[in-house]
Amino acid sequence: MAEDRSPERSPLRLILALIFLVLAPLAAGLYAAPRAVPQPQVGVARLSYDIFSQTTFDLTEQLAYARQDPAIKAVVLIINSPGGSAAYSEELYLDVLNTRGEMPVVATIDLLAASGAYYMAAAADEIYAKPTSAVGSIGVIASLPGAVFIEEELLTTGPYKAFGGTRDGSVRQIERAKLAFLEAVRNGRNGRLLADDDFLSRAEIFTGVQALELGLIDGLISNEEAIQRAAELAGIANYEVVELYPLAFAGAEQPAFFQYEPPPIDSQKLWAAPTNLPPGMYYRYVELPSNR
């Protein structure tokens, strides 16, 4: 008896073919797609109040997280700060510049981005503010070393070991730091600065409107629009906005599922003159008493 070799396909084969040729690759594709192309995110980091060791650490950790997370395609820095330590401001500037090499960084100023805070912002691709935000104060503030003396019972191996240097030398160091600040701003703004160094050296605080006229910022928009602008620069759509702080520090301080609420800005604390400032160089706005 002869075997039936009709071209009729058995249902089993059809089912197997459907699974193998359609469902399996589709399932694999659907599984792999979010991993290969995760939903892009715009990370939001905040610089609030003084720039010192803790704020610098917090921000650099968030930027490091953004750089290592493939989903994060842009970073927005929301700034409310009078600046602070010169070295920490420079650390933030360099870290933002480093991040900018990998993804767009947009800075947006709420109330105040003065001195070291603007120094950091200058490293971003673009800077935005509100019309009456306070922007600028490009300069250095530092106390000079006191008069030098020597003591009978305290031996040092150099004339300035106990003082750091001469007063006159300190003046020139401070001036050089100011020149470096200006260079950093000019470098970061990359041709968009419209004011000359002599004018910026006055270290004035400008409103957002003035800052725009001087090329210190790129526009007057809301933080939401700044996030959209960061997304545009990153070339992404349908993105998710994430706060970087809880992501960078999840587990250390609070569980990741916890809804993070950035603390509100206390204006009084923001504008307050610092107390007990240790000796050193600062990129910080310090408002002196009004009747001065």
Added chain:
Amino acid sequence: MRKGLLFLFVFVLLLVGPTAVRYLRFYDLNPIERAVPPPYDPANIGAVPTPASAEFVDKPAVGEGLILLDMAHENNFTADDTAYLDGRLAARGFEMLPYKGGDLSLALRTVTAFIVITPLSEYTLEETLAVTRFVEQGGRLLLVGDPTRFSVTFDEEDFFAPATVAADPIPLNSLANQFDIVFNGDYLYNTVENEGNFRNIILRKEGFSEDRLVDGLQKLAFYSAHSLQVGPSGNSLITADADTWSSATDRPGGLTLAAISHQGQALALGDIHFLIQPYSTVFDNSEFIARIADFLTEPVGRLLTLGDFPYVYRRPVNLVYTGSPDLGPDAFDEIIALQDAFRRVDRDLSLAAESVDDEDVLFLGLYNQAGDVAEILASAGISLTIDPPILTAAELAEVDLEADEAAVEDSGGMETAVRLIQSDLGSIQMSGTALILLNEDAGQRRVIVLAASGQGLGNSVNRLLNLIPLNADYALSDCLLQDNLALCPSNVPGEPVEAELISSGEPPGPPMEEGPLPLEEGDLGGFDPGADFVLQGSISVGQTVTGTLAEGESHAWIFTEGSATVDIYLWGEELDGVLSVFGPENELLFTADNGVTGDEEQLLAIEIPDAQPYAIVVRDFFGNNSSYSLTVLTSTGSE
């Protein structure tokens, strides 16, 4: 085969499709191209250069003199700030004398220049006038302001009250305005070209006016400066360039940092820092400072008045008694006291029979023996009329008895007798009046003191003694004063116009300052020191005694030379003195406790009505162990 390829295509499509769809959903295929910033290398920022110092060597002309430095108006500077200028002045033989309070016009008597640096408290009208007069008479004035020298005070009771800031422009302007110069309450800045900082202004010769203070200088640096306004009678000395701005106006150009009065007597500078090391050596600053020192020390022939006694003298002084009287111990006291007082202010006074042309002179004498100085008096428009003449004892001995009687009657004060001093001030009775005249002829400076009686002359010498200390109160305030002539009360009731100066008394012993007189029987009268006071001895008019208080101790000095009007002075470096006068019955009459440690306590114009014993009691407010000196002088009437 074809079917296989189709299957493979579908397979891959289904596998990659979701990813592609997702990518297209999330990413723009034509993203915005971001600008890449240039590489940032802060190490490329050049160092801010340290300015060069000019190789200036100061070769001053050496003179001698004093310069008054104001320290009585909360002046905000330290000794270090003036050290460099002080060194330049010392190289010229001049010494800076601090002015810490008191009558400024008296303090200015002895100096050639007055320096005011960053005062924070205002000058009184009297002080302003004194300085103006000083400058008008040829004195030099240096005003230095600085925007960094202010003080901030807080109201400790009102926490929310704003801080009060005291700055130097207002006090400085009360002086500077007299010379058409105004210190602005601003600071200057230059962000284009500066000396290491925006507030360190570089000044170039293009901004220097034609004045010997800046002629030939190339470049200066001022380190934080006020700008100055200069009126029509002032001259701008140093002007900043077009890139220097004022914080007050935020406008650049034409800003003056140093100005000088039209007569060249008052110099105003907007910065103190250029006077301080190391800034004093930057560019031509050191040469400019040397020229400022020249400005302050050069001989200017300052017009001196009688009120400037004894600083009117520039050469050794001869003390000459007119009429060549025989001098007794009373005169020695006067001479010793004057010599001592002169020595304290670096002047030499020596007794001489007559004046010498190349030395200055102080004449003392009676009107009736003023023939030696009649010519000098006449040149000052003063004549003395004594008619009929008063004869001395020797003259009387030479005339016969009848003539003697007539002369004696005349000298006894006939109603028709004329005893007048006639001058521009009118005719004034000699009795009760002392005459003091300053006169200069051929470089010789002469002061003449005449009185009607020996006691009146003694009181007038005391008046001069009171003028001598640098911090003296003005001792001519009760005198009729015009130009260089003073007619003063002699403080001798019913003063006779004596024929000749007769000095008498005990033979001269040790100087009265060396110790108290011992108490004699009956000296205490009804005064009972009890356990409260430790009796020290007696004290007389013109005497200075010293003592040391043990802890909690009070010293009593007995005064028995009433009736008299006296001034009593108590001072000790570590003494917070309390000075009291008790009457013969132990009753407290007067007390003074106005100062703090180191201040002088004074009881002025104290009336001691009789010759009973009065106790002058000295104690320390805190009962501390401290030394003191106590002086009793005849009152000059100032209270």
